[in-house]
Amino acid sequence: MLKISYPHLGDYHIPIRRLLQDLFPMAEIMPAPPFTQKTVELGARHSPDFVCAPFKYNMGNYIESLEAGANVLLQTGLGCRYGYYGEVQEQILRDLGYDFTFLCFSREKASPQNIYKACKKINPDLTFSVFSRVVLQTLLRLYCMDQLEYFLRERIGFAKSPNHFTSAKSSFLKEFLDTCSTPEIWGIYKKYKKYYHSIETHMPSDPLRVGIIGELYTLMEPYSNHFLEKQLAKGGIVVSRKMSASFLLFGKRDTRSLRCSKGYLQYTVGANGVDSVAGSRQYVKTGYDGLIHMKSFGCTPELNAQPALEQISRDYNIPILHLSFDTQTSETGLETRLEAFMDMIEMKRKQRNEKIRQPGSRHRFHLHKRRIY
Ligand code: SF4
Missing domain, CATH: 3.40.50 (Rossmann fold)
Structure with missing residues (x-):
């Protein structure tokens, strides 16, 4: 067999x-x-x-x-x-x-x-028609999964009941595995989207926000990054990561990413290096508090993108944490660096808020800008 x-x-x-x-x-x-x-x-x-x-x-x-x-x-x-x-x-x-x-x-x-x-x-x-239908349905499944994941990543750290999102996610995935037709897939996605939105959270009005960019395998396989997103969420941080399977299939456009990386990259640097730079710029422009750049040890495309990311960090005064993972990465070392990073973005936020409160501060503009997005 x-x-x-x-x-x-x-x-x-x-x-x-x-x-x-x-x-x-x-x-x-x-x-x-x-x-x-x-x-x-x-x-x-x-x-x-x-x-x-x-x-x-x-x-x-x-x-x-x-x-x-x-x-x-x-x-x-x-x-x-x-x-x-x-x-x-x-x-x-x-x-x-x-x-x-x-x-x-x-x-x-x-x-x-x-x-x-x-x-x-x-x-x-x-037959080719069965093959095409099944492949298209898989693409739809990937799209739906990622859309719900984007939402979950941002909210999971603030759920009133800690397991609410995780149990909703496992029943969604279970039902998803059993779906047979396109309307069924779409129906289940809509049902869970509504449900996810109905889960009660105690999210502050202006939480700390971190954008994650980097190499796709390390981003998408949580075991390889020591479940870093979970650790951030536990620290009460809004986590955003748009680089996913559906991004790779439907959203990756090197010319657009190069345009967004203008001034930092002139050419693509292999794999998703240019997307990391473009993504970071989007995050800093929309007022995120910090960036985490994850890659596998020895990943040349992301190494090529690193100087541009450093420059973005300096230009926009935003902390960036570079994490390189291998099969030997120590969990304790990672936790320590993550804690230090979280303390740093919190401190930077406090400093900025103090400046904003000073009469006539030019930083009022930035506060206004944050709220637009
Ligand atoms: S070189 Fe980088 S992008 Fe390519 S497989 Fe290795 S880790 Fe992934």
Whole structure:
């Protein structure tokens, strides 16, 4: 029997699971076992030392999936060297003695025609119309999930009952996995959007706000960033992160991002480096109190973007915290840096408010500007 598995990427394993169930009804779909320290150790042990962390996390997921009985593995990637990881990972796994089929949809192999042909080899009954419908439904699912996530990230730290948002989210994801038709998907999204808005919060009128930018895998896989967004929310901070799967699929426009990065970047710097710079500018212009830049250790595109981000931080006098994650990152060290960062943005806010209160202060303009957005 076919047992298809794929690496983790936050909650996106739910729409991917549904997509694979619809494409291959005769197969067993098994997402990789949940992340543990063992996954990370396995991945790191069987990966080249200086490769970036997403490679190692994926390797850990693949090995655990194969050990759990999977015989088909999926990989996809574009943009940077991630697009070349599939071939290397396949070779390492074969050298370890595993026997499996590797479906790699990277670079030019990621075109809809190629993906359809590869799927048809596994499921000869698959028609192009079913394939297109299922893919479009998955895109809609991703869009809906991300829209709710944007809202949840901003509010979750202020919910009156701490588990209200998390339990709403798990029932949303559960119902979402069972949806079959486009109207059903849209209906569930609308239902939960209304519900999320009805959850009571005690949000202050002008809370501290932090914008998160950086490398997509580190942003989207919470295990790889030590659940940083949760930690910020616990500190009573509005968290915004617009870089997500739907941003990558529908929102990424290099020319627009370059326009927004004018004066800081003249050319794109690979992967999502330019989006990090454009995103930071949006955050500073809309009055955010701090920026967190997350990337994997050894990520060249984000390293290229770093000087521009530093310059933005100086020009707009906004604190920025650069965090580089690898499989060895220490949780305690991270907590300490995060606490110091939160103290700093709070202190800066107090200083600014004091200046605003002084008669004739030019900073009144900034207060006005904050409230426009
Ligand atoms: S964007 Fe950076 S961390 Fe992510 S795969 Fe590419 S090089 Fe690695």
